[in-house]
Amino acid sequence: MSLRRLFAMAFKETLQIWRDPRSLAIALLMPVMQMALLGYGVSLDIKRVPLCINDQEHSQLSRDLVQRFVASGWFSADHASATDRAVRGALDRGACAGAVTIPVDFSRALMTTGSASVQTVFDATDTNTTNVAIGYAQGVIAQTTADFESQWAAAHGLRPPKIGAVDLEARVWFNEGLDSRNFIIPAVVAVILALVGAQLTSLTISREWERGTMEQLISTPVTALEVMLGKLVPYFVIGLVDAAFCLFTAIYWFKVPFRGSFIVLAITTALFTLVVLGIGYLISVRIRSQLGASQVALILTMTPTTMLSGYTFAIDQMPAPVQAVTLLVYARYYVTILRDVFLKGSPLQDLLIPIAALSAYAAAIIWIAARSFRDRLD
Amino acid sequence: MTATTHEIVIEAQGLKRRFGAVEAVRDISLTIMRGEIFGLVGADGAGKTTIMRLLAGVLRPDAGAIRVAGVDVVAEPKRVRSELSYMPQRFGLYEDLTVAENIFFYSELFSVSPRERRARTGQLLEAAGLAPFQRRLAGQLSGGMKQKLGLVCALIHTPRVLLLDEPTTGVDPVSRRDFWAILYNLRESGVTILLSTAYMDEAERCSRVALLQAGQIRSCDTPSRLKQAMPGALLDVVADDPGAANQALKDAPGVLGLLLMGDRVHVRVDDAGRRSPELRARLAERAIAHTEITTIEPGIEDVFVALLEPDGAA
Numbered sequence: 081m082s083l084r085r086l087f088a089m090a091f092k093e094t095l096q097i098w099r100d101p102r103s104l105a106i107a108l109l110m111p112v113m114q115m116a117l118l119g120y121g122v123s124l125d126i127k128r129v130p131l132c133i134n135d136q137e138h139s140q141l142s143r144d145l146v147q148r149f150v151a152s153g154w155f156s157a158d159h160a161s162a163t164d165r166a167v168r169g170a171l172d173r174g175a176c177a178g179a180v181t182i183p184v185d186f187s188r189a190l191m192t193t194g195s196a197s198v199q200t201v202f203d204a205t206d207t208n209t210t211n212v213a214i215g216y217a218q219g220v221i222a223q224t225t226a227d228f229e230s231q232w233a234a235a236h237g238l239r240p241p242k243i244g245a246v247d248l249e250a251r252v253w254f255n256e257g258l259d260s261r262n263f264i265i266p267a268v269v270a271v272i273l274a275l276v277g278a279q280l281t282s283l284t285i286s287r288e289w290e291r292g293t294m295e296q297l298i299s300t301p302v303t304a305l306e307v308m309l310g311k312l313v314p315y316f317v318i319g320l321v322d323a324a325f326c327l328f329t330a331i332y333w334f335k336v337p338f339r340g341s342f343i344v345l346a347i348t349t350a351l352f353t354l355v356v357l358g359i360g361y362l363i364s365v366r367i368r369s370q371l372g373a374s375q376v377a378l379i380l381t382m383t384p385t386t387m388l389s390g391y392t393f394a395i396d397q398m399p400a401p402v403q404a405v406t407l408l409v410y411a412r413y414y415v416t417i418l419r420d421v422f423l424k425g426s427p428l429q430d431l432l433i434p435i436a437a438l439s440a441y442a443a444a445i446i447w448i449a450a451r452s453f454r455d456r457l458d
Numbered sequence: 459m460t461a462t463t464h465e466i467v468i469e470a471q472g473l474k475r476r477f478g479a480v481e482a483v484r485d486i487s488l489t490i491m492r493g494e495i496f497g498l499v500g501a502d503g504a505g506k507t508t509i510m511r512l513l514a515g516v517l518r519p520d521a522g523a524i525r526v527a528g529v530d531v532v533a534e535p536k537r538v539r540s541e542l543s544y545m546p547q548r549f550g551l552y553e554d555l556t557v558a559e560n561i562f563f564y565s566e567l568f569s570v571s572p573r574e575r576r577a578r579t580g581q582l583l584e585a586a587g588l589a590p591f592q593r594r595l596a597g598q599l600s601g602g603m604k605q606k607l608g609l610v611c612a613l614i615h616t617p618r619v620l621l622l623d624e625p626t627t628g629v630d631p632v633s634r635r636d637f638w639a640i641l642y643n644l645r646e647s648g649v650t651i652l653l654s655t656a657y658m659d660e661a662e663r664c665s666r667v668a669l670l671q672a673g674q675i676r677s678c679d680t681p682s683r684l685k686q687a688m689p690g691a692l693l694d695v696v697a698d699d700p701g702a703a704n705q706a707l708k709d710a711p712g713v714l715g716l717l718l719m720g721d722r723v724h725v726r727v728d729d730a731g732r733r734s735p736e737l738r739a740r741l742a743e744r745a746i747a748h749t750e751i752t753t754i755e756p757g758i759e760d761v762f763v764a765l766l767e768p769d770g771a772a
């Protein structure tokens with residue numbers, strides 16, 4: 081391999097990208113638009129649902145429960161009403177979107193029987209919001225129940241019982257606040273990079289075939305590896321700019337908590353960018369028409385990355401055969417990495433498995449692409 | 459005048475290549491010496507481009523052996539690539555790169571040293587008349603300038619073999635002259651050139667010419683020997699209405715073939731001395747005016763037409 085020919089390819093490709101400002105603009109603006117679209121799509125998450133509290137008991141425990149609703153961040157206890165009629169009125173006026181009624185015997189029931197009921201009512205005009213709100217309310221109550229039961233068991237010298245709330249807690253542990261946004265937005269970044277990256281390189285070889293420049297290129301001493309690496313250099317830079325843009329938007333605009341290190345983020349992002357560009361390049365080598373290559377790139381990346389990467393559907397809840405298929409979906413490794421780096425602050429050594437998977441992917445793709453490059457017309 | 463030696467630079471034996479049902483190249487053998495300008499002449503679809511591609515190692519033959527500059531092209535197509543330059547029929551440079559950028563790119567692919575590149579670039583651009591256009595995008599050049607840029611890029615390294623597929627088709631006469639001046643110069647320095655052409659006057663400038671038809675070589679020799687070998691003699695008939703003259707003479711006795719060329723008709727006959735008065739009489743009989751009939755030396759196109767006619771070989 082000659083570095084000189086590799087750089088010549090990179091130089092030529094860079095000039096061509098530069099001379100085609102429309103494509104460059106698309107390459108840089110597409111992630112912006114997608115980030116806005118998908119990022120805001122998931123950030124319709126509800127915040128501070130106004131609640132009307134009908135605390136009929138006014139005990140330590142009942143006040144504690146109300147406090148928990150407010151502390152969760154999803155609710156605000158703006159109104160207090162003493163009667164059911166007043167609650168209804170507040171709901172009807174739209175002064176609040178839901179109501180929580182704590183019965184007079186709340187503490188007593190809890191102390192004696194170990195269980196108590198709290199009534200929650202929500203305005204169901206906006207079913208979507210209502211469903212989410214109910215889910216959150218259940219979360220708050222489940223958490224309260226669990227805490228109470230542990231205390232109760234401890235006070236009575238018993239082992240804490242294992243109940244449903246524990247399970248819920250485990251799943252939202254690193255995304256405290258149960259905020260689905262924090263969980264989804266890192267995955268959105270992965271999906272966007274997978275789509276954009278493959279599109280970037282999917283045209284690079286077919287363009288040479290369509291414009292008739294390939295015949296002369298392959299008659300020179302340039303090798304398949306030099307063509308590939310040379311062409312990837314400028315797209316790698318663009319891919320990293322896109323990635324940086326998406327990641328910074330996630331951190332500084334959508335305010336997803338970032339607890340990891342930027343170095344870990346940079347290393348893993350570079351690796352993932354290499355994989356997605358390699359996929360696009362491989363498609364480009366295999367399909368000689370530009371339109372065909374771009375469509376295949378879209379189809380091949382869209383469905384797996386959106387459905388099977390853990391972005392929309394949790395992988396551990398899929399049927400076993402589907403889970404096995406997801407092992408081939410390179411985006412899932414980056415989704416895992418991003419969630420871990422963002423929410424857990426995982427260091428490099430905790431990410432060895434997904435990093436190894438991505439590295440293997442990168443090596444395989446580059447090897448296959450270099451071998452698939454045809455330096456003949458037939 | 460020529461630097462032709464007895465060193466064989468291009469050798470092809472029994473080349474065959476088909477595309478589906480089309481036999482583009484059938485059993486072609488060629489031997490080209492160092493310093494030759496060898497011309498491939500043939501109608502569209504005769505197989506010129508396919509032969510060029512096979513020799514350049516960008517297409518694999520179905521059968522046959524190829525050696526170019528001592529390299530077995532079929533076995534090691536990569537190794538021959540630093541020895542030759544191939545200019546495809548369709549413009550193969552980057553239209554969104556400037557003249558200078560294209561030259562730089564190809565010089566890097568062939569690992570030309572910067573000093574050599576500067577020297578050669580200046581010299582070649584001057585010879586091609588492209589010096590003022592270095593910063594122009596290749597896509598904005600005229601057809602002739604594009605072809606000359608292709609040649610400059612092909613010559614930026616020192617190829618032993620130059621393969622040019624219809625380099626002057628659609629090129630203006632001035633650019634064609636520049637082009638040929640460069641080719642003659644190259645021959646002096648021992649570069650072997652194989653070119654295909656649709657222009658008969660260019661075929662006459664080659665040291666040897668192969669006449670191709672349907673993927674086969676019908677005849678291959680120096681232009682002068684090809685002309686000598688043409689059966690019969692050639693009469694040049696100038697007429698006001700050459701179409702009518704052509705029609706009138708078609709079935710005349712002793713006429714072997716006709717070729718309409720602008721305001722004249724080339725008539726190939728078995729015996730010039732005997733047929734000339736006969737044809738004159740025939741034209742007078744049919745009242746085709748202002749006819750003038752002279753015996754002329756055949757051009758390559760006459761030889762070509764003669765060879766391609768079914769009874770021409772008789």
Ligand SMILES: Nc1ncnc2c1ncn2[C@@H]1O[C@H](COP(=O)(O)OP(=O)(O)O)[C@@H](O)[C@H]1O
Pocket residue numbers: 477480481482500501502503504505506507508509
């Ligand atoms: N890549 C190809 N696929 C199918 N047919 C081809 C291909 N290349 C050439 N041919 C056919 O082979 C024949 C010779 O073509 P070509 O070598 O291009 O001739 P020329 O250059 O003399 O015009 C033609 O009939 C052409 O249609």
Ligand SMILES: [Mg+2]
Pocket residue numbers: 503506507508547623624
């Ligand atoms: Mg051709």
